[in-house]
Amino acid sequence: MSVSSKVVLVTGGARRIGARIVSRFHGAGYRVVIHCNASMDEARELEYRLNQVRGESAVVISQDLADPEQLSKIVEYAISTFGRLDCLVNNASIFYPTSLSDLDARLINQFMDINLKAPLLLSREAAEAMNKGAIINIVDIYGENPLAGYLLYSVSKAALQMLTRGLALELAPDIRVNGVSPGAILWPEDTAEMSEQEKEELLGDLPMGRLGEPDDIAKAAFFLAEDAGFVTGQVLSVDGGQSVA
Numbered sequence: 001m002s003v004s005s006k007v008v009l010v011t012g013g014a015r016r017i018g019a020r021i022v023s024r025f026h027g028a029g030y031r032v033v034i035h036c037n038a039s040m041d042e043a044r045e046l047e048y049r050l051n052q053v054r055g056e057s058a059v060v061i062s063q064d065l066a067d068p069e070q071l072s073k074i075v076e077y078a079i080s081t082f083g084r085l086d087c088l089v090n091n092a093s094i095f096y097p098t099s100l101s102d103l104d105a106r107l108i109n110q111f112m113d114i115n116l117k118a119p120l121l122l123s124r125e126a127a128e129a130m131n132k133g134a135i136i137n138i139v140d141i142y143g144e145n146p147l148a149g150y151l152l153y154s155v156s157k158a159a160l161q162m163l164t165r166g167l168a169l170e171l172a173p174d175i176r177v178n179g180v181s182p183g184a185i186l187w188p189e190d191t192a193e194m195s196e197q198e199k200e201e202l203l204g205d206l207p208m209g210r211l212g213e214p215d216d217i218a219k220a221a222f223f224l225a226e227d228a229g230f231v232t233g234q235v236l237s238v239d240g241g242q243s244v245a
């Protein structure tokens with residue numbers, strides 16, 4: 001099937017890595033559904049830019065992924081707008097430190113709802129709506145080896161990794177499910193912001209000695225969706241060697 005008629009839905013697609021994934025799929029001919037939560041202005045700007053390139057090729061839907069009751073609206077919107085769905089990229093996530101002494105049921109639920117439950121329920125909705133297609137989960141190398149001080153984040157990404165493998169079995173043969181595990185790509189913002197010293201230390205530990213680019217993740221996601229027809233249940237680390245160091 002020609003890429004030009006295909007549709008991708010990217011969660012958290014308004015900015016940073018998600019926006020790059022949206023742009024790469026769009027650049028290859030996909031029509032794109034940009035999901036966002038708070039970043040409506042950035043999402044609308046991206047939608048406008050992409051529609052200037054190709055008319056009626058990009059739309060935005062805003063939805064808080066913490067509310068599982070509302071998740072079906074996202075896939076429904078993709079189908080009602082473009083009439084089909086070929087690829088779901090579960091990119092949205094929360095990332096901030098959680099010390100063992102401070103965590104409570106509310107925090108645990110928040111991480112699990114956004115980083116695990118939403119990808120699971122969206123994948124189920126998307127799979128029902130697709131004939132054939134691909135699901136890509138954006139995991140993290142810290143889902144393999146935990147990041148100190150980020151227990152809930154690490155646990156949620158480990159579970160997302162298992163979800164990727166388990167869903168691949170559940171949804172074969174028509175839907176392939178794979179993951180991309182980024183290493184250090186963009187410095188975190190807000191509550192997870194790092195000091196200059198922490199950044200220097202981290203860079204010193206990276207075999208390739210530098211951060212990756214958002215497009216490294218976008219290219220890997222696109223490869224798994226389009227060019228890896230016999231690959232399912234795999235998680236590809238894109239980390240400049242960090243996970244083997």
Ligand SMILES: NC(=O)c1ccc[n+]([C@@H]2O[C@H](COP(=O)([O-])OP(=O)(O)OC[C@H]3O[C@@H](n4cnc5c(N)ncnc54)[C@H](OP(=O)(O)O)[C@@H]3O)[C@@H](O)[C@H]2O)c1
Pocket residue numbers: 011012013014015016017018035036037038039040063064065066090091092093094095114138139140141181182183184185186187188
């Ligand atoms: N940055 C890195 O170097 C790095 C490293 C390893 C793994 N990763 C993974 O790669 C992916 C993208 O990373 P990133 O740094 O670009 O992510 P990010 O900026 O931290 O978050 C991506 C998006 O998630 C959305 N999101 C958060 N909470 C949400 C909620 N309750 N409902 C709906 N959407 C919500 C936000 O959308 P709005 O802005 O619209 O609210 C946000 O823009 C994530 O899965 C991350 O875990 C990133």
